[in-house]
Amino acid sequence: MDIAEFIVRELQRILPPDRPLPLHEPSFEGREWAYLKDCLDTGYVSYLGGFVDRFEGMLADYTGARRAVAVVNGTAALQVALRLVGVERDEEVLLPALTFIGTANPVVHLGAVPHFLDVDPETLCLCPERLATHLAMIAEPRGDGFVNRKTGRRLAACVGMHIFGHPADTAALNLALRPYGIPLVEDAAEALGSFRQGRHAGLDGRVGILSFNGNKIVTCGGGGAILTSEESLADLARHLTTTAKTPHPWGFSHDMIGYNYRLPNVNAALGCAQMELLPEFLRRKRALAEAYDQAFSAMDGLRFFREPPGCASNYWLCALLLDRPDPGLRDAVLARTREAGFLTRPVWTPLHQLPVYAGCPRAALPVTDDAASRIVNLPSGPRIRVKTGAVAVRATTCPDVSPEQAGLGEHP
Numbered sequence: 001m002d003i004a005e006f007i008v009r010e011l012q013r014i015l016p017p018d019r020p021l022p023l024h025e026p027s028f029e030g031r032e033w034a035y036l037k038d039c040l041d042t043g044y045v046s047y048l049g050g051f052v053d054r055f056e057g058m059l060a061d062y063t064g065a066r067r068a069v070a071v072v073n074g075t076a077a078l079q080v081a082l083r084l085v086g087v088e089r090d091e092e093v094l095l096p097a098l099t100f101i102g103t104a105n106p107v108v109h110l111g112a113v114p115h116f117l118d119v120d121p122e123t124l125c126l127c128p129e130r131l132a133t134h135l136a137m138i139a140e141p142r143g144d145g146f147v148n149r150k151t152g153r154r155l156a157a158c159v160g161m162h163i164f165g166h167p168a169d170t171a172a173l174n175l176a177l178r179p180y181g182i183p184l185v186e187d188a189a190e191a192l193g194s195f196r197q198g199r200h201a202g203l204d205g206r207v208g209i210l211s212f213n214g215n216k217i218v219t220c221g222g223g224g225a226i227l228t229s230e231e232s233l234a235d236l237a238r239h240l241t242t243t244a245k246t247p248h249p250w251g252f253s254h255d256m257i258g259y260n261y262r263l264p265n266v267n268a269a270l271g272c273a274q275m276e277l278l279p280e281f282l283r284r285k286r287a288l289a290e291a292y293d294q295a296f297s298a299m300d301g302l303r304f305f306r307e308p309p310g311c312a313s314n315y316w317l318c319a320l321l322l323d324r325p326d327p328g329l330r331d332a333v334l335a336r337t338r339e340a341g342f343l344t345r346p347v348w349t350p351l352h353q354l355p356v357y358a359g360c361p362r363a364a365l366p367v368t369d370d371a372a373s374r375i376v377n378l379p380s381g382p383r384i385r386v387k388t389g390a391v392a393v394r395a396t397t398c399p400d401v402s403p404e405q406a407g408l409g410e411h412p
């Protein structure tokens, strides 16, 4: 049997009969209606009302971040995060080439320049060794920081991204950055519910961000959050994202040029209801990943992309890795599975291959280019329940993560 045919057969065996089956659609099965009704009944649809504070509290509690600041989307969260760590116009920000464009756009929104780096072949996240080698080659001390010796621009920050929800090795990234004093910012947009050694993604950078877009594990319709352990940064984030309005009983004044990025109460209401469902969503996603893993490890020529050792991933987007870097084969798999009603997708076009980013500084990117031609993302939404009998029972609990954290505990 050819690979495409085998994949279709296994998807039919594992997945429920809905066709077409979307790649990742949201699921509203908790208190969403009740909380939205509360917003409309009280009239608190915008900044005021209790859901924003409650949502921020739930995020801080769940992730273990000291503070969470809710904003309109993940892209805005990253823009503010970069500003918080001091990125300015005409500076450079290091980031992986294999990511969604939302990792790079905020850099440009600040007038800075993305500098693309390669990913690790095992984790597909920013590679700490390649980062260290590249910095040793291009970084030159100037003033109180380091510049790119080719462009003369200050290396202002590095953004690590947790691909498909799998935790990046952020401790190793911090080690590589430390000699240069470059701050790490974590784009954990995809990684709510993902843990490495029991620690939630997004906490090892000075600032981390989450997204609650419609296609993420938990959605507010649109939304994002800034995570940090530094109170002063969280306060500044809150101030900047509420048009830098100075607190006063009636006066209306502003002391900085801020942003109108605060998350509205209606979106936060959805977010609160969704956060209550997160443990159940994680349980379903991990069961689905387990079924995919069992099914596809049996076939030569491909493998299921697993969480790294010591990690409990949210498996936001499940992915197959074809052995051969052959875009023809990948496209045949995409065409065949989509024809059968499974809305599979290739990974994002690597950013340096996009005309708008082609002129940016970059390292050699062989792993990125190779991986991009081999990845097929599979239906992964939180509504999907694996067909009974399609997965052999096997413990999936990561020893370093409590069952509740990993989403394997009982749902109330």
Ligand SMILES: *Cc1c(COP(=O)(O)O)cnc(C)c1O
Pocket: 073, 074, 075, 076, 099, 100, 102, 103, 161, 187, 189, 190, 211, 212, 213, 223, 224
């Ligand atoms: C979704 C996503 C973003 C952007 O989040 P939005 O809320 O859609 O603005 C940024 N980076 C990555 C890696 C993402 O997956």
